[in-house]
Amino acid sequence: MVNQMKNVALVKQLYIVFSVIFMTSCDQPKVTVFSNCVIPSFPAANSIACADGKITSIGEDLTGDIMINLEKGVVYPGFMDAHLHLVWYGKAMEILDLVGTKSAAEITSIVAQVYDGSERWIIGRGWDQNDWEIIQYPNKESLDKVAVDQPVYLHRIDGHAIWVNSNVLSICGIDRNTADPIGGKILRDSSGNPTGVFIDNAMDLIKKFVPDNSKNDKRRQIINAVRKLNQFGLTAIHDAGTDIETVHILKELIAQEQLTIRVNAMLNNNSEDYQEFLTKGPDITDKFLSVRTVKIYFDGAMGSRGAALLEPYADDPKNIGLNLTDERKITEKVNQFNAAGFQVAIHCIGDRANRLALDIFEESGNQNARNRIEHAQIIHSDDLPRYFDLGVIPSMQATHCTSDMYWIDERLGDERLHEAYPWQSLLQTGSIIPGGSDAPVEIPNPLLGIHAAVTRQDTSGWPAEGWQANERMTIDQALASITSWAAYSMFAESYLGKIKPGYIADFTVLSQDLSTIDPAQIPSVNVHFTIVNGKVVYRR
Ligand SMILES: [Zn+2]
Structure with a gap:
């Protein structure tokens, strides 16, 4: 009898112990603490506690169920890229890389190495005649x-x-x-024969013949791209042009808890991609x-020379660029998409495109839609205040400035050079300026x-005083642009x-505090950890 009572008491005790364990593991999410770190926005703190993917507290020597030592790393809110091309970036890793090539001959020798005489398309990307010794478009003969x-x-x-x-032409x-289709140009020789270079909408004449990227290809390219982006x-x-299949792949990856980056998808302007939404x-x-x-677009x-300018190109006096989409159609679509609760992002590079897009947004009157202009590279002074006044967001890419600064004066001429990449004026x-890379056009290393935003120099320090240096951003502005x-x-x-309690626990942990170092050193800072939803997704 005594033994029986003892057993009952033991069972009760065990029940209480198990209940406590069970409740802590199920009812209360585990607390992860990122310790031993520097947080520029909280100088007195050295640790961040998170639960359920969210920040719960920031303080000194916090403790939790899981402790992750950040080894004195400097913690920033997770870096975002406000404009890149996810699948295209993943695909670019698999095709011929022609970035940095110095001549058409260098490229043809790369092609010669992979030529096998089969029907397989040889695909590559990255040539830029502006970087060549002889600055002229290449041709099909070479x-x-x-x-x-072989195509x-x-x-x-x-x-x-x-x-x-x-x-390919045959x-x-x-x-x-x-x-030539509307919004496109087929370059031709003096007798009218295509030379082998197709610009903007003329590319569609060929694109439809390129063998399809299967869903499996796309999935692999997304996974490879995300891995690389986490490393950066x-x-x-923000994916600047998402098709419906990519949305489905991303949803599958999320369901399998395999997606380690947040994606803000900008749907393509094709009804098969946006209609469902x-x-x-x-x-x-x-x-x-x-x-x-x-x-x-x-x-x-x-x-x-496809960007739409108010005045002709300084180096092509008969050319004011291309309108890829009819203005009336854009107006209709802005109204249709805004009415359905969608933000509209319009790709505008030249000052004419920017002005017309601002006119369209002004006419639509949807000031709370947070409509965006992607790139906003060349802006007439009269249009600068209109972005803020109309609630239109200029989404810009700092490295475009430092890639283009070697030749952009030839395109624009001296008089309107001040219109180019006017960050500080905006x-x-x-206005705010979300920052991106447009990868794979530029390397998506934030x-x-x-570095480009705060110096307007290339990584070798050219030009010494910074290109149009009055338009540089401060380091705080540059950090805000990607957070x-x-x-x-x-x-x-x-x-x-x-970094704030209640916010999602996404962090970028660097080897140095960017505000305290010489800006020239920024490109050589290391990423020590990338943390998404309270989990380490990359560690150096
Ligand atoms: Zn883009």
Whole structure:
């Protein structure tokens, strides 16, 4: 009897012990503490506690269930890239890399190495005739010499032009009788024959013949891209042109807990990509994926003289650039998408494109839609205050300035050079500038973006005084551009972009405090940890 009572008491005790263990593990999320770190926004603290993917407290010597030693690393809110191309970046890792090539001959020798005479398309990207000794467009003949009977298809660095060989022209049925499409240009020789270079909408004549990227290819490219982006310290990206299949792949990865970066998707301006969402409204239920933006192309790019300018190109006096999408159509779509609860992001590079897009947004009157202009590279002085006044967000890429500064004066001429990449002028009007890389056009390393923003120099320190140095950002502005301003431009400022209790636990941990070092040293700072949703997704 006594023994029986003892047993009952023992069972009760065990029950209490197990209940406590069970309740702590199920009812209360485990607390992860990131310790031994420097937090520039909280100088007195050295640790951050998180639970359930969110920051719970910031303080000195905090303790928790899981302790992660950040080894004196400097903790910033997770870095975001407000404009890049996710699948294209992943794909760029798998095709011929022509970035930094110095001549057409160097490229044809690269093509010669992979030529096998099969029907497989040889695809590459990254050529830029502005970087060559002889600055002129290449032609199909030079590719024909090394690959006469195999298709060769090479993207220019900015994705706004392609260079192909004669084999591609015959596959696509293109000859001197093929007309230039609206918003596109087929470069031709003196007798009207295509030279092998196609600009902006003319690329569509060829694109449709390029073998499809399968869903499996895309999935692999996304996984490889995300791994690399995490290595650069990125915890969130804005994908500037997402198709519906990519949305599905991202959702599958989220369901399998495999996506380690937050994606703000800007849907392509194709009805098959946006129609489903337009009917059911924005998809913002999961903080790893938000679908509430549609991206529209207005003009081309400066490098290929497709950007729409108010006055002709200084180095091409008959050319004012290309309108890729009809203005009336854009107006209709802005109204349609805004009414359905979607933000509209319009690609505008030249001052004419920027002005017309601002006119369209002004006419639409949807000031709370947080509509964006992507790139906003060349802005007429009269239009500078209109971004803030109209609630339109200029989404810019600092490294575009430092890549283009070697030749942009030839395109614009001296008189309007002040219009180029006017960051500080825009900021002074009250505007914010979310920052991005446009990868794979530029390397998506946010430290390179910050360096370009605060110096307007290349990584070798040229030019010594900074290019149009009055337009530089301060380090605080450059950091805001890839944290809080990038969060605002995706409607996420209430939970992303700051180190603050209640905010999501996304952090970029660096080897040094960027505010205290010589800006020239910024590109050589290391990313020690990338933390997404309270979990380490990259460790150096
Ligand atoms: Zn882009």
